[in-house]
Amino acid sequence: MRIQVRNFNLRYTLECGQFFRYTPHGDGYIVQVRDSVLWLAQHKDALTVKGSSRAYVRRLLRLDDDIHAIEQALSGDMTIIRLMRQYPGLRLMRQDPWECLVSYVCSAAANIPKIRGNIQALAQAFGKPIKYNGETHYTFPPPGSLSCAETIRACKTGYRTPYVCRINEMVNDAALRRIGKLPYEQAVERLMQLPGVGRKIADCVLLFSLDHDEAFPIDTRIRGIMRKLYFRNKTVSDSRIRQFAEQRFGAYAGYAQQYLYVYAGQR
DNA sequence: ATCCAGGGGGATT
């Protein structure tokens, strides 16, 4: 199945650090989300999809986002505009909220290869096997199923293990959807009530799975590049950075953040 | 506010 796309780049979108369950395969990628396994490849403005529907992929990759409106909204900042031209087609994704939450709780004080290992191991230990193209993949376990602490710990989640365990009994898909519908600050507050979820992880979940494009996750990489670009390398608190981002980038601060993140990453 | 434990992985010695 094919989808015509515009202003979209699959590689930038999958590899920019927001999403963990993809593997290069052939001239495309195998992508896993909750219970789905699909294969995606891009040639020019044609996206080829196997194993999923057009509607599902449009939703996952936010193909209906109005890039021009986003560019317009961020046009007050030449750095961001330049980065949007440098990485054309880099989109935020709309991940599964539960899988995104668990992934980012595991991400605390970790790095991308380690997080990928955690998620893969959790899926293998708790998920259901599914065949795709003769290969066995594993679904991501639903809320309520991550209850055995020892098994979770064996997935090398370390001190995050009790967080995963408790979150597993504190939320479900419907609760996350409801949180996502709250105004941004209230949603942050609610997510931060979960153990192991601080401001950064709350912002990641809101941005990458719950359509809160105003969220601006601040990790060390973003902190560093923000200081360098906007604070003359001076030490500034996260709340100052957040305040600056809010007034400079506004409703699409999260998009700005993702461009800054890749930019800061490759040097 | 400031400090530091925590687990695992990578780099350095």
Added chain:
DNA sequence: AATCCCCATGGA
């Protein structure tokens, strides 16, 4: 082979 460093959160 031992040691150092990184890192988001939570608790002291």
